[in-house]
Amino acid sequence: MASPQPLDDRIIDVIRLLEPGEVVSYGDIAGDAGAPRASRHVGRVLAHTSGLCWWRVVNSQGRLVPGNEREHTRLLRAEGVKVLNGRVVRSPKGRFSLR
Numbered sequence: 001m002a003s004p005q006p007l008d009d010r011i012i013d014v015i016r017l018l019e020p021g022e023v024v025s026y027g028d029i030a031g032d033a034g035a036p037r038a039s040r041h042v043g044r045v046l047a048h049t050s051g052l053c054w055w056r057v058v059n060s061q062g063r064l065v066p067g068n069e070r071e072h073t074r075l076l077r078a079e080g081v082k083v084l085n086g087r088v089v090r091s092p093k094g095r096f097s098l099r
Helices: 006-014 026-032 039-048 069-077
Strands: 023-027 081-082 087-090
Touching: 006 026, 006 039, 026 039, 026 069, 069 081
Parallel strands: none
Antiparallel strands: 081 087
């Protein structure tokens, strides 16, 4: 029997599937990776893995990464995401889209 894929790899796989304009929470990523209580771990994976679309992941209230709000806002707005006062208020896809 094959061993299950490590959590870090599952998290990275989920993040790589995010499309431009899709904004989700750390908890959404953790849940999709099969570890719904691992939202903090998602943040650690994002912080230590280069080449991931980190800007598409925010907290559950839409708050941007503290200390990096300017760059985060720029990247999100380039993908059609509405950001106001350090928070995602609407995105074309994902948690903050108009459904």
